[in-house]
Amino acid sequence: MSLKVCIFTPSKHAYAPLVMKAIADAIDPQNVLVLMTPKLRSKKKGRFGRAFQILRSSGADYLVSLGLMQLKLDRYSKREDRANVPAQQRRFADPPTMAKLIGFRTNGTIAINDPPAHEIIKEFAPDVIVSLFFNQIIKRETFELASEAWNVHPSLLPAYKGVSPAFWMLARGALEAGATIHRLTEKIDEGDYLFQESTPVMERDSMFTLYARCAELAGEGLRSLLVKLEAREPLNVIPEEGESSYFSTITKDAVREFRRNGRTFSRGLEY
Numbered sequence: 001m002s003l004k005v006c007i008f009t010p011s012k013h014a015y016a017p018l019v020m021k022a023i024a025d026a027i028d029p030q031n032v033l034v035l036m037t038p039k040l041r042s043k044k045k046g047r048f049g050r051a052f053q054i055l056r057s058s059g060a061d062y063l064v065s066l067g068l069m070q071l072k073l074d075r076y077s078k079r080e081d082r083a084n085v086p087a088q089q090r091r092f093a094d095p096p097t098m099a100k101l102i103g104f105r106t107n108g109t110i111a112i113n114d115p116p117a118h119e120i121i122k123e124f125a126p127d128v129i130v131s132l133f134f135n136q137i138i139k140r141e142t143f144e145l146a147s148e149a150w151n152v153h154p155s156l157l158p159a160y161k162g163v164s165p166a167f168w169m170l171a172r173g174a175l176e177a178g179a180t181i182h183r184l185t186e187k188i189d190e191g192d193y194l195f196q197e198s199t200p201v202m203e204r205d206s207m208f209t210l211y212a213r214c215a216e217l218a219g220e221g222l223r224s225l226l227v228k229l230e231a232r233e234p235l236n237v238i239p240e241e242g243e244s245s246y247f248s249t250i251t252k253d254a255v256r257e258f259r260r261n262g263r264t265f266s267r268g269l270e271y
Contacts, residue, residue, distance in 0.1 A: 002031055003226060004033075004124065004126045004127050005023075005032045005127070005128045005130060006033045006035055006124055006129050006146065007033070007034045008037070008112055008134045008136075008138065009035075009036055009095050009132040010036065010038070010134065010135045011036040011038060012038075012095075014069075014073055014094075014211075014212075015211050015214075016095050016132050016133050016215070017090065017093045017097075018215040018216050019152060019215050020098050020104070020219075021090070023223045024102045026223045029103035029104050030103065030105065032105065033104070033126065034104050035107050035109060035117065036095055036106065036107070036108050036109075037108070037109055037110065037135060057252075058255060059255055062250060062252075062255045065265040068265075068266065069269060073092050076091070076092040077092040080093065081097075105124075113141070113142050117142070118141075118145065126145070127147055127229070128149070129142075129143055129150070130151075131151040133154070133215075134151075137188070139186070149183065150181050150183060150222075151181070151184050151189065151191070152180075152218045152222060153179070153180045153189055154166060154177075154179055154215060156176065156178040156179075156180060157182065157240075158189075158190075158242060158244035159174075159242055159243060160174075160245055161188060161190075161244065163247065165177075165214075166207050166210045167250060167258065168254070170201070170206075171258040171261065174201055175200065176198050176199070176201060177199050177213070178198035179196070179214045179215070180193055181193075181196075181218065181221050193237060194237065195218075195222070195224070195225055195238070197220070199213050199214065204267065205263070205268075206265055207265045207266070208265065209268040209269075
């Protein structure tokens, strides 16, 4: 059996490459297709429209902090490029760069549930679809194009469903974080749990360090699941435990709570 994997991920994401490189030694790179979507789903809003939306909902502190963090990530990624750092040692590559370095196939689409994307997926004929920190709702007719379809989520589900769980865990004073890989369903962040691993929230964790650590855990879990599937071993379902919670738009009040807890966005983000 030669397992074929299709990864859905945004083209601009700081943490998805940490998962991508973890599975590079488990699957033949030519059997992996990374299907990327724009970070900004709506062309009408554009970059400035999106920035204004964030400013209005989340405030100047959040907008400026994310902007400064992205500038650092871009600068460090260019340093890695100039130094010809190997893929497995890269910490700041974006998804297109990491895919190219590893040798994964790549393609792009605006909307994952539209016919052009379906044609790309059908032509590749994956055994597994992996939603990796994805920015669009995946409909049943899309995830059923493979026999297995999984979502990678950077929290210990059912807690902290929704967007930006690393931020919300730090804002709400969580003591434990982690990663979950579950089967995709039409409900957000729900489905059979196939992998879960926890990590303590450290006193000096920033959003960057916590998200990165959860992503690395997810990479290890995804690699182990793919190895099992390749060997035709059964995938064990993990019982759901704990209280369910869901978070969506980051508000100005939430950012103030995050700051009151002594948290930062990019502490630990160093080359």
